[in-house]
Amino acid sequence: xxxxxxxxxxxxxxxxxxxxxxxxxxxxxxxxxxxxxxxxxxxxxxxxxxxxxxxxxxxxxxxxxxxxxxxxxxxxxxxxxxxxxxxxxxxxxxxxxxxxxxxxxxxxxxxxxxxxxxxxxxxxxxxxxxxxxxxxxxxxxxxxxxxxxxxxxxxxxxxxxxxxxxxxxxxxxxxxxxxxxxxxxxxxxxxxxxxxxxxxxxxxxxxxxxxxxxxxxxxxxxxxxxxxxxxxxxxxxxxxxxxxxxxxxxxxxxxxxxxxxxxxxxxxxxxxxxxxxxxxxxxxxxxxxxxxxxxxxxxxxxxxxxxxxxxx
Numbered sequence: 001x002x003x004x005x006x007x008x009x010x011x012x013x014x015x016x017x018x019x020x021x022x023x024x025x026x027x028x029x030x031x032x033x034x035x036x037x038x039x040x041x042x043x044x045x046x047x048x049x050x051x052x053x054x055x056x057x058x059x060x061x062x063x064x065x066x067x068x069x070x071x072x073x074x075x076x077x078x079x080x081x082x083x084x085x086x087x088x089x090x091x092x093x094x095x096x097x098x099x100x101x102x103x104x105x106x107x108x109x110x111x112x113x114x115x116x117x118x119x120x121x122x123x124x125x126x127x128x129x130x131x132x133x134x135x136x137x138x139x140x141x142x143x144x145x146x147x148x149x150x151x152x153x154x155x156x157x158x159x160x161x162x163x164x165x166x167x168x169x170x171x172x173x174x175x176x177x178x179x180x181x182x183x184x185x186x187x188x189x190x191x192x193x194x195x196x197x198x199x200x201x202x203x204x205x206x207x208x209x210x211x212x213x214x215x216x217x218x219x220x221x222x223x224x225x226x227x228x229x230x231x232x233x234x235x236x237x238x239x240x241x242x243x244x245x246x247x248x249x250x251x252x253x254x255x256x257x258x259x260x261x262x263x264x265x266x267x268x269x270x271x272x273x274x275x276x277x278x279x280x281x282x283x284x285x286x287x288x289x290x291x292x293x294x295x296x297x298x299x300x301x302x303x304x305x306x307x308x309x310x311x312x
Contacts, residue, residue: 005104006080009033010308012098012108014086014250017044019280019293019300020114021074026301032308034079035106037086037098042074043067044116045281046290048138050166055290063140066290086115086250094311096275109311110304113251113263113271113278114297117244117288122154126210126217127240134217134237135210139163146237148172152220154207155241161185161193163241168198175233177205179225179242210238246282258284269300275307 010032013020020036028034041047049063058066075081084100089111091097096111119137121127127135136142143166151171153164156178162185164174176193181203183190193199208230209221220238222231246261256271256278258264262285263271263278270277279296281288 006035007104007106009035009080009106009108011035011110011112011304012037012096012106013112013114014038014098015044015114015116015280015282016042016071016074016081017114017116017280017293018046018070018290019116019282019297020044020112021070022294022297023112023114023279023301023304024074024079024297025077026298027304028074028077028079030301030305032305035108036074036079036081037084037100037106038081039083039085041067042071042081046070048140050140050163052290089250089254091254091273094275109308110275110277112300112304113248113276113282114280115247116281117246119240120243120245122207122240122242124207124209126212130210130212130217133212133215134235136237136239137241139166139239142237142239143167143170146170149236150175150234152177152207152233152235152238153241154238155243156180156182157184157241157243158186158189160241161189163239164199165189165193165196167239168196171198173198173200175200175202175235177207177220177222178203179206180204181226207238244281244288248282260284268303269296270303277304 011027011034013023013036016036016038024034024036046063046067052061084102088099095107097107099105147170150173153160153176164176167174204226206223207220208223211219219234248261263283265278265283277300279300280293
């Protein structure tokens with residue numbers, strides 16, 4: 001006899017990254033029934049990060065290893081996990097209805113949006129056409145395919161510089177194209193990267209197109225933002241790190257997003273809709289790091305418990 005699927009919970013958490021898993025830990029420890037929904041494997045962007053050196057208590061840890069430890073903690077007290085991409089969210093009095101692409105509709109008294117963000121696209125010709133054929137947004141996922149090749153990294157922040165360093169263990173050379181005249185990565189990361197003899201930094205440069213031979217990337221077209229000069233550079237692959245966009249499409253009709261699509265919350269992670277909270281990278285916040293995501297999750301777990309308890 002097939003076991004009937006459970007569809008009703010105290011709280012549904014959309015997203016199983018650090019923020020979502022920490023929310024699940026705190027809420028389940030408070031004896032709430034918890035469901036984490038995610039469109040992929042737990043951990044979110046942790047699975048795309050090679051080495052993490054800025055999370056307290058871990059001098060150095062691999063992203064997937066930290067994700068596994070967080071997941072084990074999140075589910076230890078009964079929180080459940082299910083695959084599914086959220087397609088629709090409806091409000092029915094105190095109940096929140098969440099429908100996924102798997103055809104399931106789950107209900108809960110509280111909803112926590114922890115869906116995070118995704119890598120922003122350049123939006124240039126060739127980017128979509130050569131996705132998976134030399135265009136990548138994940139060094140950990142794809143770096144090993146480019147042994148002894150020339151790679152281009154686009155971006156000037158922490159992710160671009162850190163992932164560029166990671167790629168040097170495979171590539172013969174990594175050229176970082178920076179749109180501005182300086183890097184935005186933290187000083188210690190910059191110093192380490194500039195000492196790597198496989199890395200080169202070119203400033204005031206934007207990518208205007210990605211070219212290929214129908215099978216793979218072979219070059220990028222560039223524009224010098226200072227001189228106005230256009231150019232072309234040979235490349236076997238291009239890794240793009242130019243920021244992130246929130247994954248909030250299912251919540252557009254709830255009127256809880258700012259004009260950039262980030263979820264607006266108060267200092268207790270609550271939106272203006274009672275029982276709807278948001279944590280981590282998906283919300284409007286000045287810093288998006290593992291530490292801040294975990295902090296959000298801890299507070300939200302407690303606030304969710306208070307909300308559900310008050311409904312009784």
